[in-house]
Amino acid sequence: MSTNFGKITVVAxxxxxxxxxxxxxxxxxxxxxFYVLDLATIERLMDKWNHSFPNVxxxxxxxxxxxxxxxxxxxNLGANFDCASIHEIxxxxxxxxxxxxxxxxxxxxxxxxxxxxxxxxxxxxxxxxKLEVDKIxxxxxxxxxxxxxxxxxxxxxxxxxxxxxxxxxxxxxxLLHYACNVAGLKVVGVSFHVGSIAQDPTxxxxxxxxxxxxxDIAHYLGIPKMQILDIGGGFRSTPLFEEIASVVNEAVxxxxxDPNLKIIAEPGRFFPETAFTLVTHVIGKRVxxxxxxxxxxxxxxxxxxxTLYNSCFVGIKPISMKESCEIRESTIYGPSCDCLxxxxxxxxxxxxxLDDLIVFYNMGAYSKCVGTKFNGFDMLTTPTYLVTTNST
Ligand SMILES: *Cc1c(COP(=O)(O)O)cnc(C)c1O
Numbered sequence: 001m002s003t004n005f006g007k008i009t010v011v012a013x014x015x016x017x018x019x020x021x022x023x024x025x026x027x028x029x030x031x032x033x034f035y036v037l038d039l040a041t042i043e044r045l046m047d048k049w050n051h052s053f054p055n056v057x058x059x060x061x062x063x064x065x066x067x068x069x070x071x072x073x074x075x076n077l078g079a080n081f082d083c084a085s086i087h088e089i090x091x092x093x094x095x096x097x098x099x100x101x102x103x104x105x106x107x108x109x110x111x112x113x114x115x116x117x118x119x120x121x122x123x124x125x126x127x128x129x130k131l132e133v134d135k136i137x138x139x140x141x142x143x144x145x146x147x148x149x150x151x152x153x154x155x156x157x158x159x160x161x162x163x164x165x166x167x168x169x170x171x172x173x174x175l176l177h178y179a180c181n182v183a184g185l186k187v188v189g190v191s192f193h194v195g196s197i198a199q200d201p202t203x204x205x206x207x208x209x210x211x212x213x214x215x216d217i218a219h220y221l222g223i224p225k226m227q228i229l230d231i232g233g234g235f236r237s238t239p240l241f242e243e244i245a246s247v248v249n250e251a252v253x254x255x256x257x258d259p260n261l262k263i264i265a266e267p268g269r270f271f272p273e274t275a276f277t278l279v280t281h282v283i284g285k286r287v288x289x290x291x292x293x294x295x296x297x298x299x300x301x302x303x304x305x306x307t308l309y310n311s312c313f314v315g316i317k318p319i320s321m322k323e324s325c326e327i328r329e330s331t332i333y334g335p336s337c338d339c340l341x342x343x344x345x346x347x348x349x350x351x352x353x354l355d356d357l358i359v360f361y362n363m364g365a366y367s368k369c370v371g372t373k374f375n376g377f378d379m380l381t382t383p384t385y386l387v388t389t390n391s392t
Contacts, residue, residue, distance in 0.1 A: 008039065008386045016389065017319060020279050020359060023385055030281035030355050033298045035368070035384040039073050040391075041275035045237055046077040049270070052245035055252075056263045059103050061233055062088050064268030064365050065276070069386055071095055074271060082233075082266040086116045093120060103230070105191065105266055107148045107165055108132060114139045126191050126230075128167045130178055137183045145179065146191040146230050147172070147214060152206035157195030157234055166192065169210075173217050180223045189228025189262075190214045196269060198234035201247040207231070208248065212255040228262045235270040269365040273313070276364030276384075278303055282356045283335065291329045292351060296358055299334015299341040302379025303367035315361035318349050325350035332358065336375040 011019050020036060028034050049058055060074050061082040068091075071081070075097050083089045084106035092102055099121035107128040109117075117125065118140035125140075127133060128148040136143055150166030167175055179185050190211040194203045208231070215226050231248060235241055252263060284295035298304060330349040334341035352358070371379030 008388055010388050010390060013389045013391045016277070016387075017317075017359075019387060020277070020357065021319065024279060024281075024357055028279075028281075030283045031297050033278060033280045033296075033303075033382055035067075035363070035382055036277045036279065036387055037067065037069060037364075037384050038275050038277070038387050038389050039069070040388045042070065042073050042271060043077065045271050045275070046074070046079070048237065048241070049267070052242055053249070053265070056231065056248070056265050058271075059101075059105070059230075059264055059266050060271055061105070061266045061268035062092060063369065065272040065367065066091055066369055067272070067276075067384055068095060069384065070272055070275070070364075071097075075101070079271075080264070082268075083122070086113050089117065089120060089122055099123070103146075103264070103266070105146075105230075109135070111135055111139055114143075117143065124188075127179070128165060128175075130175060133175070133179045133183050133185060137185060141185065144186050144188045146189045146228060147176065147179075147187055148191050148193075149207070149210055149214060151192045151194040151232075152203050152210065157199055157203070158197035160195035161193055169213075172214055173221070176214070176218055176223065177221055180218075181221065187218065187223060187226065189226045189230060191230035191232060191266075193232030193266070194234045196234055197236060198240075198244060201240070201244040204231065204244060204248045205251040208251040208255050215256075227260065228264060229256060231263065231265045233266045233268045233270075235265075235267045237270055237274055241270070272364030274362050274364065276362075276367065278360040278363040278367070278382075280358050280360065282352050282354055282358065285352070285354065291331065291346075292349075293331045293333065294352060294358075295333045295335060296343065297335055297377075298379065298382075299336055299343060299377075301334065301336050301338070301341060301374040301377065302371040303363060303382070304334060304343050305370045306366045313362050316344065316347065316349075317359045317361065318352055319357040319359060320350060320352055321356055322353065325352070327351075335377050338375070 059080040059082040080101040081092045082105040102122045104117050104122050104125040107126045124144050126146045126148045148166050179187050192207045280296040280298045286293045328351050331345045332343040
């Protein structure tokens, strides 16, 4: 991991820009972008989570951002973890986190990954097919299972899960019967994921109602009482979050009056999105009439991959070395030779020069972790500097 553990700079909220300037001046020339992670933001988000969801344990979905300092901070704040592969499991375990705190929330796992989970003691996973039951029975029969059901609506989130995951309503009874009564495995609950960036809080209510139906089917099949409801991810730290939380809390009361039910969630984007700031350099420039085009040292084969779908969430702040600059219509390209590698188009920016900084906010979700080495630009090892902002 590339995190500078040990050194956390404390900075006033309005001192970020100066800090960024000084890191850039001392350590990073053009061609070397870097991240700043504000650990105080993670603390504030955990407070927000606990306040809105006092009875829902978050299992942070580490695929969203695997930065060690982030995962460690979340563990210290009481989070558990959602992993999908051997590598993610090992990353979390290597930070001293217990296997009991991990859910292997990938409904289709290769045998080697199932064996690894058994070997290291990760004993909770999800499934949505008969073959998965067979594999788990053979390689990890003590594992507890959650049945992954399909989330209700395709339009309730910006990136729905589509056909890939979740059983259909008519598959529930035969699959539960097979897993519990034929294979003899322990199905202890139900999970769903409404899709990333949920837009419509009522899809959580529908999904929770559907989960209730599964609990009832299990009861009818004579399966030991299920205990876990896993409401998945899809959350962002926006005002909609509180609305979703109250819809979920109310639906749980309505459909699951049992006080012994254990409710968990798998938030990904919620925690890192607003805590990470990406700092890039202007590495090239072309003036064409009224418009200016810039090249920077990060692009869509690196942290900007998600901006291909939802660039609207990212905040852009230029930091120029010159004082007053004229505002110009601007386009920003990434460094590779692919014409798709464009970060922003027709935005208003003060005119920038070679080596000036362009800072991007809200860059913590599905950013560095989806980077590549395409064209020889290594977008996987961008370093992260840790800060704690205090707002007083
Ligand atoms: C990706 C993923 C998550 C996290 O999703 P967000 O939309 O980032 O909250 C949670 N659970 C599962 C199973 C996932 O695949």
